[in-house]
Amino acid sequence: MKSEQPTAALPDAPTNPVQARLEAPLSLRERKKLKTRQTVRREAYRLFAEQGYENTTLEQIAAAAEISPSTLFRYFATKEDLVLTDEYDPVITAALLDRPAGEPFLRSCREALIGLIRALLQHERQELLTRMRLVTEVPALRAGLFRAGNSPQELYLSVLTRRAGVEHPTYEMRVTAAAIGAATVEAVLQWAAQDGREDIADLVDRTFALLESGFAGV
Amino acid sequence: MKSEQPTAALPDAPTNPVQARLEAPLSLRERKKLKTRQTVRREAYRLFAEQGYENTTLEQIAAAAEISPSTLFRYFATKEDLVLTDEYDPVITAALLDRPAGEPFLRSCREALIGLIRALLQHERQELLTRMRLVTEVPALRAGLFRAGNSPQELYLSVLTRRAGVEHPTYEMRVTAAAIGAATVEAVLQWAAQDGREDIADLVDRTFALLESGFAGV
């Protein structure tokens, strides 16, 4: 159950930044929780693919994952969370804060995102495609992306605030975070809508080129 | 009940573009429907103000408006719609399409929006403040703003598509609509969060200045 790398890690094996946080020594309790989360999500995606998001009830998911509905609600507060929550936020935040402080924020985002996405796609491309395709298809999920709590807007805003070393964001920071958040969401959704055929790095590049140019030509 | 301007309209009286569409000769049936809609909304906002959005049930609203719950659902498909639907979209669309075709889209938006908002505030300032304050406070409503169907993004996108005279929007149009939509929402919410103390035209101006400059200085 913890049979990871019995000998030595391949020197150049690309490490999955998300999975990496799971390698830390965990208690039995925490390992079980993690496993349950994964099982629930896997069963949920399977059922969503088979019957559609709206036609799948939480009871069915709980039954498939072999837990009680009560427990399901403890793991995922809402049905949307099954699709919308992930463990990327701290990684993205760290990557953004790693960029040089003087760099324009748009440039920081472009560089950090392209790097992260490339790494991520090597490991979780299929799951990401499944999730994002669901988001494009189910209106409730698309709206949920902008729900308070873990929206991309809030992530960008917290980074902007921290970079500036201030306590409360300015209005300009809010607008910037909102616009970049919506634009990057659009990039990922466009990628998923085409089943990942278009290179997502290209899409992100075009997105930020547009933002930097002040929407020239539109 | 239709006692509007019994003598003659004041020559410079600013006409309310929204109310204007209601002056058309309507059948009794349509007048009643309109009246019911207004009553329901009025009672809903009153209850929301008294007890909060989440603590108010649709049954209470139906009872206060003296209609059955079934009928309430026929007027407003969801609870969010009580707050999020309005009659502004056609007016905004028309104003945007009225701008010169060669004008950069950002400029069109800035000019059209500032004009519309000024006109609107003269008539429905208080109601708009109430609604938008609710949106800032209730996460579900904020998310609902981006639900498919009548989001600002979709409005901008349809205008962009029509202006270009094409059938399907380009990816650049999508990103533009998403970014401007999120930015303008932010402007309105900021205005409401401060109880309308800051001039909304200033906020819109600052918003578009930021977008035009490619987020210079952030």
Next chain:
DNA sequence: GCCTCTTTTGAGAGTTACTGTCATTTGACA
């Protein structure tokens, strides 16, 4: 290995937003 404490889980009852059906009422129109 056993005991105790804390965390996690499951069972069950309740609330509310929403859906669908069907009979009744109400306005439109000749």
Next chain:
DNA sequence: TGTCAAATGACAGTAACTCTCAAAAGAGGC
């Protein structure tokens, strides 16, 4: 006034949550 279509209300049902409380399971000291 009579006929038809649209609007309404009553009712039954579903599913996503919420709350409470007791049982089960892992953590840690002995």
